[in-house]
Amino acid sequence: MTELALHILDIVQNSIRAKARKIEVTIMENPEDDLFVIKIQDDGLGMDETQLQLVTDPFFTTRTTRKVGMGIALLKQCAEQTGGSLKVNSQKGAGTILEAILKHRHVDRPILGDIAGTMTLLIGANPLIRFIYIHQTPLSSFELDTLEVLEELDDVPINDRDILKALEEMINENLEMIEASLK
Amino acid sequence: MSMKVKSLADLKKIKDEVQEKIKLREQSLQAEHIVQIKVAMATCGIASGAKEIMSYLIDELEYHGIDGVVTQTGCMGYCYAEPTIEVKLPGQDPVVYGYVTKEKVREIITTHVMKGELVDGLIPVNYKTIDE
Ligand SMILES: Nc1ncnc2c1ncn2[C@@H]1O[C@H](COP(=O)(O)OP(=O)(O)OP(=O)(O)O)[C@@H](O)[C@H]1O
Ligand SMILES: [Mg+2]
Numbered sequence: 001m002t003e004l005a006l007h008i009l010d011i012v013q014n015s016i017r018a019k020a021r022k023i024e025v026t027i028m029e030n031p032e033d034d035l036f037v038i039k040i041q042d043d044g045l046g047m048d049e050t051q052l053q054l055v056t057d058p059f060f061t062t063r064t065t066r067k068v069g070m071g072i073a074l075l076k077q078c079a080e081q082t083g084g085s086l087k088v089n090s091q092k093g094a095g096t097i098l099e100a101i102l103k104h105r106h107v108d109r110p111i112l113g114d115i116a117g118t119m120t121l122l123i124g125a126n127p128l129i130r131f132i133y134i135h136q137t138p139l140s141s142f143e144l145d146t147l148e149v150l151e152e153l154d155d156v157p158i159n160d161r162d163i164l165k166a167l168e169e170m171i172n173e174n175l176e177m178i179e180a181s182l183k
Numbered sequence: 184m185s186m187k188v189k190s191l192a193d194l195k196k197i198k199d200e201v202q203e204k205i206k207l208r209e210q211s212l213q214a215e216h217i218v219q220i221k222v223a224m225a226t227c228g229i230a231s232g233a234k235e236i237m238s239y240l241i242d243e244l245e246y247h248g249i250d251g252v253v254t255q256t257g258c259m260g261y262c263y264a265e266p267t268i269e270v271k272l273p274g275q276d277p278v279v280y281g282y283v284t285k286e287k288v289r290e291i292i293t294t295h296v297m298k299g300e301l302v303d304g305l306i307p308v309n310y311k312t313i314d315e
Binding site for chain 1: 258
């Protein structure tokens with residue numbers, strides 16, 4: 001995949017499939033320490049020990065439509081190509097945390113890409129899930145929590161087209177400021 | 184929307200602007216009366232461009248003034264034909280299209296959704312294979 005945002009879209013599908021009510025996506029960027037960390041945490045069904053052992057294996061899936069599960073394996077491969085790593089922690093009934101550590105300055109690190117569009121697509125298609133997006137750099141940070149958005153919206157649905165466009169713009173505006181702080 | 188939205192306070196202003204518009208829209212937004220489109224969003228779909236197709240579907244429905252919901256679904260079992268989408272018109276059985284491009288999206292909307300005529304690219308559906 002050409003953008004990290006697409007990997008994030010994909011990993012979040014796992015959380016949705018695990019019936020998460022709350023999904024937190026955190027990005028920590030630190031070019032000076034050569035770190036680009038993606039953390040995705042959910043409160044879904046979780047996995048038991050055996051499943052967890054196999055989770056980065058492309059031949060492990062609980063899908064019934066096919067025999068391979070590529071999502072986590074692909075992101076792992078991507079992280080490792082930059083000299084980084086991926087780990088997953090999970091507990092049955094409690095939820096799952098996936099953390100991918102990439103080298104910020106490595107030539108093979110894909111760009112983050114359209115994360116604002118990705119988050120708003122997810123929010124629009126899953127209005128009942130609480131999404132939290134956190135983006136941190138050493139000098140600044142941005143956080144969007146759809147629970148706070150809902151409070152501002154009163155009875156206006158969060159998946160209304162105009163609201164989603166405004167959210168997308170809000171994420172982009174803030175990320176521009178954050179990226180500027182890195183230069 | 185002229186001002187830039189940078190904070191929740193800005194969002195609140197937008198909300199007030201669109202609240203009236205939403206009230207009008209709501210009346211037609213009952214599930215049985217609108218077109219429902221699902222985009223397969225498993226790894227194979229995403230790797231083949233499902234995100235772009237989903238955004239484009241949303242934009243094109245809006246462009247044609249069609250009330251509809253575009254959501255995502257799991258693997259429908261047609262990895263070979265990604266991106267795939269399921270289109271359901273009010274009161275009809277859903278159908279699945281494969282190898283969906285932007286061009287195909289335009290055709291599906293102007294011909295299938297707006298005129299009720301099927302277009303090329305249908306995949307024979309076996310609903311037992313859906314994996315949410
Ligand atoms: N957040 C999660 N909560 C619970 N189970 C998970 C989670 N993430 C992954 N799993 C389990 O790990 C398996 C492998 O995940 P992975 O994303 O690699 O492949 P997949 O989702 O099965 O298929 P694909 O990603 O190719 O569409 C899943 O089928 C699921 O059983
Ligand atoms: Mg997956």
